[in-house]
Amino acid sequence: MSFRDNATALSATMGRRVDLARRALVRDLVMPALLLLFAGYLTYGIVTMDIPPGTTFPGPGFFPAIIAVGLALFAALLIVRALRAERGGSGEAQTDKSQEEDATARRSGVDWRSLAWVVAGFAAFIVLLPLLGWIIAAGLLFWAIARGFGERRHLMSLVVGLTTSSLAYIAFDMLLGMSLPSGILGWGF
Known part of the structure; x- marks a missing residue:
């Protein structure tokens, strides 16, 4: 038994x-x-x-x-x-x-697959932020979390994530005078 x-x-x-x-x-x-x-x-x-x-x-x-x-x-x-x-x-x-x-x-x-997407998204964000910069890393983080929460329109969530991270980047730079990591884009903002 x-x-x-x-x-x-x-x-x-x-x-x-x-x-x-x-x-x-x-x-x-x-x-x-x-x-x-x-x-x-x-x-x-x-x-x-x-x-x-x-x-x-x-x-x-x-x-x-x-x-x-x-x-x-x-x-x-x-x-x-x-x-x-x-x-x-x-x-x-x-x-x-x-x-x-x-x-x-x-x-x-517990939906382990969803949890894995969210945790892996945060881990990837931490690792990729210095390399890829805020805009790309935060956009990918948004996409991974949206995927974890069940979003199936992957291209749409990636576009929304990149748009939101770009707006946050601009807001921090122009409104607060603080620069976020630009990474490979290196536009020199």
Whole structure:
């Protein structure tokens, strides 16, 4: 008999039943943890950034700080939501059958392919930014994330990504006087 045949075999070896609600809570806390890690990474980058003397407000750390605070806020909201869902699902007034139905209704799988597109897109962005520059790397990042979220019009999402990254590049250069990496395009903006 294998572990698949006996749902309690694993819990018997551990001396207790596997708590599905706890597993769901851990699963629901993965994304907030990743958001907090990224917010921490941004905060570390802001703190260790070399800012030239005489830099005026808003400065190079202003927009990354807004993003880091937003990520931390979203992570906190997701944590509160996960904890409320876990606490709400463990009411003792529910019968075993209704608990099983709730657990089945709440159970959802992770779309690993979509997650891989998003994570690989960010990883490629980090690696390719110095080489290809902001416009191309951010356009490809937009395309990868759109693909991860299920967009099937690949050329359209690439065009939208390149347009958006170009507008961001121009806005940072002209409005803020800050240049983003130009990479292989090297237009000298």
